[in-house]
Amino acid sequence: MSQQTLAVLDFGSQYTQVIARRIRECQVYSRIYPYSVTAAQLKKDGVCGIILSGGPSSVLAKNAPLPDKKLFKLGVPVLGICYGVQLMGKLLGGEVARSERREYGRGAMTVKKKGALLKGLPKKLQVWNSHGDKLTKIPAGFEVIAYTENSENSVIADEKRGFYGIQFHPEVHHSERGVEILQNFLFGVCKCKADWKMANYIEEATQLIRDQVGNKRVILGLSGGVDSSVAAALIHRAIGDQLTCVFVDNGLLRLKERERVEQVFRDHFHVDLRVIKAGNRFLSALKGVTDPERKRKIIGKVFIDVFEDAVKSIGEVDFLAQGTLYPDVIESVAIDGNPAALIKSHHNVGGLPKRMRMKLLEPLRELFKDEVRRLGEELGLPKEMIWRHPFPGPGLGVRVMGEIKRKYLTILKQADAVLLDEMKRTGHYEKVWQAFCVFLPVKTVGVMGDERTYDYVVALRIVESQDAMTADWAHIPHNVLGVISNRIINEVEGVNRVVLDISSKPPSTIEWE
């Protein structure tokens, strides 16, 4: 582990990972520890500073999560944020009380004294709050250096010991110049060096994977998507042939997708890749099924069955690798000090039966999608793989409305290929979050070459989004849409009408099922 580790102790804040990533953006390596980590461990890891995160608990509660008090004796600077500053108050001799006027969202901070933490900042700043308790008496040795309307002790400092506390959230985007406050802590107080790069992450993660896996075997479900591909590349770098990737062709993939994934992996990685053609198995299990949730459940179950068969044929496998990202675990970082116990079940390879008894290997757990993309670039993955749109595990199965028929899939694959081709050709592909076609088993009347047609409808779904939690339909120029519609109707037999989905999420979702 790098000597320049900044420790973030996690008390369950929804922003813990945002703090860690802000620090990485400052090119300082940060590591998230469960709040219960011992001071001895932090010392052993040579941490250069400690941040105590926020959290949903109240320090006034009987079972409030408390850190090892000895961390205040390590001689390294400590910054408490929100719950973290309240903890410092409680543990170092101050007082905390339930606030009469809680502060949520926008607040105005006034600086009284800059000190090392607020150096270079203006006297007034907009900050983002989210708390119901507040520090009513600051501990001995501290002074107040800034206040807000409702918190007279919003920012406190003990310059001598290098202890600081902030009641608001400098890490969130809406806190003006919050990053500068964190930078002041990192560079002005902790004297960190800005020497961390994604390349270091690769080195460290590689070593961790080697330590964890030893000489055991690892299996990874490879979809050809960004997350599993980057995970595969990283793990392969660490343990080479001990990794086997399993790519399942569930018959619900895009046009020529299996060939493409195979090709890219054989060309770039020399990974042991097993391709399992299970299209018939999936499609017969889905026969006659129209309900979207039932379709998803069946696809999930067949995925597991297929995967289990694959594992049997590989032999003794100890680890299941997954491309789980930080946003995937955001709600599952357990506050009981045992985060590993609460890993979310994947929608598709997910919920592997207990009888398979494999340990999880998740090297991307601390990263966000854009960071994973940077990591992929650093690992030399081809650009088109890194910048591909997300593609759901159940694939075209949730893009053919109602019962899935081979004929419908054939039409959808071709229409989708036309859409993607035009999106790429016109440079719009990179600008949107996702673009795909949806097959509607609805027949409408048309006229082609003076003849009446009675054919199906294809809908275009093109959305912009940051994280898929919310989304808006993308305003693609009419002439581009015109070409897409024309080409689909001309080139894809069985379609005589193309419509555009202009719904946002919420209230709609991105996928139609």
Ligand SMILES: Nc1ncnc2c1ncn2[C@@H]1O[C@H](COP(=O)(O)OP(=O)(O)OP(=O)(O)O)[C@@H](O)[C@H]1O
């Ligand atoms: N066809 C498949 N074969 C094997 N594993 C799959 C397949 N489809 C999905 N998976 C597994 O399910 C996981 C979750 O899928 P998800 O779509 O969230 O991630 P991804 O495909 O790796 O990346 P992206 O979000 O860019 O599509 C994948 O990481 C992969 O391990």
Ligand SMILES: O=c1[nH]c(=O)c2[nH+]cn([C@@H]3O[C@H](COP(=O)(O)O)[C@@H](O)[C@H]3O)c2[nH]1
């Ligand atoms: O791996 C996946 N397995 C699934 O079952 C699944 N369902 C939706 N998606 C993708 O998630 C994002 C949000 O989709 P929705 O707005 O439709 O919920 C969008 O990016 C969807 O493509 C899935 N991804």
Ligand SMILES: NC(=O)CC[C@H](N)C(=O)O
């Ligand atoms: N965001 C936080 O850390 C909140 C801390 C504490 N639960 C409060 O409400 O004051």
Ligand SMILES: [Mg+2]
């Ligand atoms: Mg995917």
